[in-house]
Amino acid sequence: MESTKQMAVIVQKFGGTSVGNxxxxxxxxxxxxxxxxxxxxxxxxxxxxxGETNKFVELAxxxxxxxxxxxxxxxxxxxxxxxxxxxxxxxxxxxxxxISLLGDQVKIITDASHTKxxxxxxxxxxxxxxxKEGKIVVVAGFQGVTPDQHITTxxxxxxxxxxxxxxxxxxxxxxxxxxxxxxxxxxxxNMCKSARKIDxxxxxxxxxxxxxxxKVLDIRSVSFAKRYKVPIHVRSTFTDTEGTRVVEEDExxxxxxxxxxxxxxxxxxxxxxxxxxxxxxxxKIFTPISAADIVVDVIIQNTREGGWTxxxxxxxxxxxxxAMGIVEKVCADIGAESFVGDPDxxxxxxxxVGMRNHSAIxxxxxxxxxxEGINISLISTSEIKVSCVIAEKYTELAVRAxxxxxxxxxxxxxxxH
Amino acid sequence: MESTKQMAVIVQKFGGTSVGNxxxxxxxxxxxxxxxxxxxxxxxxxxxxxGETNKFVELAxxxxxxxxxxxxxxxxxxxxxxxxxxxxxxxxxxxxxxISLLGDQVKIITDASHTKxxxxxxxxxxxxxxxKEGKIVVVAGFQGVTPDQHITTxxxxxxxxxxxxxxxxxxxxxxxxxxxxxxxxxxxxNMCKSARKIDxxxxxxxxxxxxxxxKVLDIRSVSFAKRYKVPIHVRSTFTDTEGTRVVEEDExxxxxxxxxxxxxxxxxxxxxxxxxxxxxxxxKIFTPISAADIVVDVIIQNTREGGWTxxxxxxxxxxxxxAMGIVEKVCADIGAESFVGDPDxxxxxxxxVGMRNHSAIxxxxxxxxxxEGINISLISTSEIKVSCVIAEKYTELAVRAxxxxxxxxxxxxxxxH
Numbered sequence: 001m002e003s004t005k006q007m008a009v010i011v012q013k014f015g016g017t018s019v020g021n022x023x024x025x026x027x028x029x030x031x032x033x034x035x036x037x038x039x040x041x042x043x044x045x046x047x048x049x050x051g052e053t054n055k056f057v058e059l060a061x062x063x064x065x066x067x068x069x070x071x072x073x074x075x076x077x078x079x080x081x082x083x084x085x086x087x088x089x090x091x092x093x094x095x096x097x098x099i100s101l102l103g104d105q106v107k108i109i110t111d112a113s114h115t116k117x118x119x120x121x122x123x124x125x126x127x128x129x130x131x132k133e134g135k136i137v138v139v140a141g142f143q144g145v146t147p148d149q150h151i152t153t154x155x156x157x158x159x160x161x162x163x164x165x166x167x168x169x170x171x172x173x174x175x176x177x178x179x180x181x182x183x184x185x186x187x188x189x190n191m192c193k194s195a196r197k198i199d200x201x202x203x204x205x206x207x208x209x210x211x212x213x214x215k216v217l218d219i220r221s222v223s224f225a226k227r228y229k230v231p232i233h234v235r236s237t238f239t240d241t242e243g244t245r246v247v248e249e250d251e252x253x254x255x256x257x258x259x260x261x262x263x264x265x266x267x268x269x270x271x272x273x274x275x276x277x278x279x280x281x282x283x284k285i286f287t288p289i290s291a292a293d294i295v296v297d298v299i300i301q302n303t304r305e306g307g308w309t310x311x312x313x314x315x316x317x318x319x320x321x322x323a324m325g326i327v328e329k330v331c332a333d334i335g336a337e338s339f340v341g342d343p344d345x346x347x348x349x350x351x352x353v354g355m356r357n358h359s360a361i362x363x364x365x366x367x368x369x370x371x372e373g374i375n376i377s378l379i380s381t382s383e384i385k386v387s388c389v390i391a392e393k394y395t396e397l398a399v400r401a402x403x404x405x406x407x408x409x410x411x412x413x414x415x416x417h
Numbered sequence: 418m419e420s421t422k423q424m425a426v427i428v429q430k431f432g433g434t435s436v437g438n439x440x441x442x443x444x445x446x447x448x449x450x451x452x453x454x455x456x457x458x459x460x461x462x463x464x465x466x467x468g469e470t471n472k473f474v475e476l477a478x479x480x481x482x483x484x485x486x487x488x489x490x491x492x493x494x495x496x497x498x499x500x501x502x503x504x505x506x507x508x509x510x511x512x513x514x515x516i517s518l519l520g521d522q523v524k525i526i527t528d529a530s531h532t533k534x535x536x537x538x539x540x541x542x543x544x545x546x547x548x549k550e551g552k553i554v555v556v557a558g559f560q561g562v563t564p565d566q567h568i569t570t571x572x573x574x575x576x577x578x579x580x581x582x583x584x585x586x587x588x589x590x591x592x593x594x595x596x597x598x599x600x601x602x603x604x605x606x607n608m609c610k611s612a613r614k615i616d617x618x619x620x621x622x623x624x625x626x627x628x629x630x631x632k633v634l635d636i637r638s639v640s641f642a643k644r645y646k647v648p649i650h651v652r653s654t655f656t657d658t659e660g661t662r663v664v665e666e667d668e669x670x671x672x673x674x675x676x677x678x679x680x681x682x683x684x685x686x687x688x689x690x691x692x693x694x695x696x697x698x699x700x701k702i703f704t705p706i707s708a709a710d711i712v713v714d715v716i717i718q719n720t721r722e723g724g725w726t727x728x729x730x731x732x733x734x735x736x737x738x739x740a741m742g743i744v745e746k747v748c749a750d751i752g753a754e755s756f757v758g759d760p761d762x763x764x765x766x767x768x769x770v771g772m773r774n775h776s777a778i779x780x781x782x783x784x785x786x787x788x789e790g791i792n793i794s795l796i797s798t799s800e801i802k803v804s805c806v807i808a809e810k811y812t813e814l815a816v817r818a819x820x821x822x823x824x825x826x827x828x829x830x831x832x833x834h
Contacts, residue, residue, distance in 0.1 A: 022479035056499075062439035063506035071509065074517050075502035078495035082473075085492035089480035092488065100491050104521070105566055149522055 008173040009131075010035060011043045013141065013163035016050035017180055018237040019083050022090075028178075028237070029090035032136060036096065041131040043170065044138040045163040046087055048079025069114030073143075073153045076115075077103070080140035080159070087138050098136040101126065103143035103151070108162065110144035110152045117144055117152035119161065119224075122169035139166065157218020164221040168228035175225070175232050179216050182236035183244035184209065186408035187261040192400050194409035198259060199242070202249040205259045206232075208351040208385045222246065249353055257354035257361050258406040263395050264347045267297060268320040269377065270313055270327055274337030277309040284334055285311060288326050294319040298347070298380040298389065312378060314389065317343055345377070346395040349387040350402060362386045368405045372397055425590040426548070427452060428460045430558065430580035433467035434597055435654040436500050439507075445595075445654070446507035449553060453513065458548040460587065461555040462580040463504055465496025486531030490560075490570045493532075494520070497557035497576070504555050515553040518543065520560035520568070525579065527561035527569045534561055534569035536578065539586040556583060574635020581638040585645035592642070592649050596633050599653035600661035601626065603825035604678040609817045611826035615676060616659070619666040622676045623649075625768040625802045639663065666770055674771035674778050675823040680812050681764045684714060685737040686794065687730055687744055691754030694726040701751050702728060705743050711736040715764070715797040715806065729795060731806065734760060762794070763812040766804040767819060779803045785822045789814055 012032060019025045028046075036042045056075050060067040067075075084100035091098035107123035130137050141159025144152045154161050160177060167175035182197060184206070189195040201209075203226035210219040216234050225232050225246065235243025275281055282301070289296060299313040315323045320343050327339050348369075355361045362379075365386050369376060374397065378389035390398060403409065429449060436442050445463075453459045473492050477484035484492075501517035508515035524540035547554050558576025561569045571578050577594060584592035599614060601623070606612040618626075620643035627636040633651050642649050642663065652660030692698055699718070706713060716730040732740045741758050748756050765786075772778045779796075782803050786793060791814065795806035807815055820826065 022476060025480065059439060059499075059503060060506060063442065063503050064510035067506050068509045071502045071505040071517055074505070074519075075499055078498045081495045081498075082476075082492055085488045086476060086480050088488040088491070089477060089484050092485045093481035100488055102491075102568075151519075 008040045009043070009170050010040045011045065011163050011167040011170070011172045011175040012178065013045040013159055013176065014047070014178045014237060015159065015180075016047040016053070018178055019046055019087070020050040022086065025083070025086050026090045029087055029094065031237075033091060033094060033096050036136050042136045043127060043166055043172070044087065044136065045141045045159055045166065046080060046083040046138060047141050047159040048076075049083055052079040052082070070150060073114045073117075073151050076153050077140070077143040077151050080142050084138045084140050091136055091138075096136060097134055098138060099130050100138045100140075102140050103162075104145035104149065106139055106166075108144040108165070109147055110154070112146045112150065112152065114150075114152055116155035117146075119144060119154070119165045122165055124169050127166075127170065155220075157220060160218040160221035161224060164225045164228075164230050164232065167230045168224065172230070175230050177217055177221075177232060177234045178237040179234060180237060181216060182239060182241055183234055184216055184246075184260070186259065187399050187403050188263070191263075191396050192261075192403050194403060196409055198244050200245050200247055201259060202353050203246060204249065204384055205351050205353055206246045208349070208382070209260055209262055217246070256352065256407065256410075257358035258350045258352040258402075258408065259354070260351050261399050261402045261406070261408065262349050262351065263399055264349075265345075265392055265395060266317045267314040267345060267347055267389075268317050268323075268341060268343040269345045269389060270315065270320075270323060270339065270341045272311045272327060272331060272336050272339045274304070274308045275311055276335055277303060277307050281309070281334060282311070285327075285330055286313075288330060289315070289323060292319075292322060292326060294323050294326075298378050298387065300378055300380070314345070314347065314378070344392045345389050346392045346398075347387050347389050348395065348398045348402065349385055350406065351385045353384050355384050355386075364405065365402060368401050369398060372401050374398055425457045426460070426587050427457045428462065428580050428584040428587070428589045428592045429595065430462040430576055430593065431464065431595045431654060432576065432597075433464040433470070435595055436463055436504070437467040439503065442500070442503050443507045446504055446511065448654075450508060450511060450513050453553050459553045460544060460583055460589070461504065461553065462558045462576055462583065463497060463500040463555060464558050464576040465493075466500055469496040469499070487567060490531045490534075490568050493570050494557070494560040494568050497559050501555045501557050508553055508555075513553060514551055515555060516547050517555045517557070519557050520579075521562035521566065523556055523583075525561040525582070526564060527571070529563045529567065529569070531567075531569055533572035534563075536561060536571070536582050539582055541586050544583075544587065572637075574637060577635040577638035578641060581642045581645075581647050581649065584647045585641065589647070592647050594634055594638075594649060594651045595654040596651065597654060598633060599656060599658055600651055601633055601663075601677070603676065604816050604820050605680070608680075608813050609678075609820045611820060613826055615661050617662050617664055618676060619770050620663060621666065621801055622768050622770055623663045625766070625799070626677055626679055634663070673769065673824065673827075674775040675767045675769040675819075675825065676771070677768050678816050678819045678823070678825065679766050679768065680816055681766075682762075682809055682812060683734045684731040684762060684764055684806075685734050685740075685758060685760040686762045686806060687732065687737075687740060687756065687758045689728045689744060689748060689753050689756045691721070691725045692728055693752055694720055694724050698726070698751060699728070702744075702747055703730075705747060706732070706740060709736075709739060709743060711740050711743075715795050715804065717795055717797070731762070731764065731795070761809045762806050763809045763815075764804050764806050765812065765815045765819065766802055767823065768802045770801050772801050772803075781822065782819060785818050786815060789818050791815055 088098045088100040109121045110117035127137050141162040184198050185195045187195045206222045232246040297314045302310045374394045376388045380387045505515045505517040526538045527534035544554050558579040601615050602612045604612045623639045649663040714731045719727045791811045793805045797804045
């Protein structure tokens with residue numbers, strides 16, 4: 001009957017602050033209905049109301065020091081269930097048809113890694129059936145179910161992953177991620193007044209920015225989107241302006257070599273000096289650290305003359321004290337001369353797919369920092385990223401200087417139309 | 418391996434006040450574990466933490482004046498999900514094995530009457546599997562699932578029904594209903610000091626007591642228990658003393674003719690006077706009332722000379738104003754002379770299977786009330802019950818006089834050992 005009309009399938013995801021109380025849920029429902037009324041098939045993915053998850057975490061820890069992961073998921077997954085039910089009521093109250101679905105009802109099948117499960121498959125049959133009936137479908141984010149019916153959750157940023165995975169399975173025209181900012185910026189606007197919203201960015205750049213601390217989009221959902229070529233649109237819950245579109249690299253025309261400058265103040269540096277340079281020494285140092293579930297980021301090894309080496313690496317600031325304790329023991333075991341830690345560091349990074357075709361981007365970065373009198377204590381690079389560890393107090397200065405030097409305040413040719 | 422040991426299957430149900438906070442949940446978990454350690458296979462049915470359901474009702478009404486029933490169930494069912502997860506954590510923390518299950522995981526299949534669904538079947542396979550693995554099984558009360566996977570709730574007192582239905586399906590040795598009182602009393606102890614806890618009561622008596630206002634056990638669960646001969650034990654969450662056992666009638670030996678005196682102040686009386694006594698007149702009066710979802714309790718019709726009749730009936734106090742409005746219209750339609758209502762009434766009832774073998778129980782009741790100068794305005798009787806409607810102010814007096822007259826403060830022969 002409606003085959004003459006080309007309807008789009010649109011997935012929209014709203015986070016916890018966007019659905020934090022009944023009025024906000026009503027506003028989100030109105031926004032979704034406006035798009036539905038244009039003839040689009042809507043899938044809405046919601047997080048728990050802000051504050052709810054923390055409440056559950058507190059309750060769980062009141063019961064058990066280390067809450068049982070399966071039961072933790074049973075508890076946490078109720079947060080999204082509440083939101084989707086309330087959202088559906090708001091839509092019904094406004095006279096449109098809607099149905100709410102849980103992860104197990106959709107059949108979002110995951111592995112059994114409770115609290116950090118990975119999606120294995122999604123059944124689109126039920127959603128497509130409800131779309132044919134003209135219903136808005138609202139799905140609980142963050143949750144799935146194992147093949148034998150245990151409820152799982154997807155871990156941090158899980159609702160983003162739910163949205164992208166649904167968009168991939170449904171071959172949706174777009175997956176819109178609504179947040180409290182209006183897109184991805186060239187750097188932190190609070191730190192640099194000339195920061196500019198990026199109109200289009202590649203999956204790879206977004207991955208680097210996400211992993212480096214840009215909090216608008218969860219890293220797992222970006223890699224999922226990249227794999228299945230899901231067009232993502234990161235935009236504001238509170239305005240109708242275009243946000244940032246995350247797209248395939250070949251959709252980006254000519255672009256500046258650097259897309260963004262990012263920083264991370266939540267790491268600490270540890271240096272072990274004068275380690276006997278024997279085979280397996282790195283394993284001896286890092287095995288006990290990873291056994292303590294501490295994620296080491298940058299690692300640099302400098303070999304000295306005379307069979308000695310220095311080892312420097314960064315760890316999350318929250319794990320710094322524990323890591324220093326482990327290092328103390330390790331130093332005694334391996335016969336290192338000394339070790340020193342510094343929690344007051346920042347990692348400054350420049351990211352851009354354009355680096356692949358531009359040499360000397362890294363050296364430009366070093367020159368810019370040198371000109372400002374900022375000492376670099378660690379360097380690490382990837383194909384589309386250069387990171388430097390510096391003293392934390394220079395963070396703002398470094399970000400602004402790099403933003404200016406790479407002319408990020410100027411729109412690229414692609415973005416002008 | 419364990420076939421030499423005769424293990425009992427025990428279903429225990431705890432209500433919202435028994436699991437109202439983390440400490441109470443821990444106490445309930447400890448109580449369950451003590452029974453499990455004796456070698457019994459445990460099924461625990463929990464309600465939502467007290468206060469949670471009200472919170473959800475408020476949220477729902479903030480979204481939609483008349484919340485969509487399917488979405489209301491989606492919302493409400495999260496309350497029990499939270500409790501069973503926390504309970505399971507408490508058991509795990511104490512080192513015993515446990516698993517929480519939702520209605521749809523157990524496969525508690527219901528019809529599709531959202532917010533007041535009826536159980537059609539229960540699958541015991543999963544629970545029995547976990548029992549074989551030595552796990553305590555904790556099940557979310559109040560909820561089920563339709564054959565096509567929509568979540569339903571069972572209405573008021575639904576967790577009692579869940580417990581009894583599970584006990585029936587599992588052929589459990591006993592279904593223990595834990596409440597904040599220590600059993601069923603011969604009358605309200607707050608009203609009559611000599612009220613006595615009943616040790617054993619028949620299903621039929623319990624049904625009459627439940628429907629007449631004794632709040633310890635939901636009426637639907639009692640009729641379910643009667644049909645499937647589930648032995649129920651109503652007892653206190655806070656003590657280890659025996660409560661009241663609800664059993665088949667033939668398990669009760671000789672007993673007093675009256676088991677209990679109960680009252681209900683939450684009704685109102687309406688009388689329509691001088692109605693033309695024509696066929697179908699009752700239908701004309703009660704059809705619009707039931708169409709407004711008002712449950713009429715006692716109905717009395719008195720025929721006068723000359724082709725006129727008077728019609729008196731009771732309605733819930735909360736529906737009184739609405740019912741009076743309907744009656745006003747109906748009176749005009751049917752040409753009744755007048756109507757009058759009285760919200761200040763009480764219904765006093767005596768209940769007992771022994772009435773079947775004792776004549777004159779009803780007349781004794783009338784004499785006792787007359788001796789106290791209490792006027793009776795309506796009488797209704799069943800095989801094991803006599804109810805009188807009196808002025809509300811005489812409630813306490815009537816309850817005490819009847820309790821004394823039928824010697825309910827004395828233990829029956831059955832109950833002495």
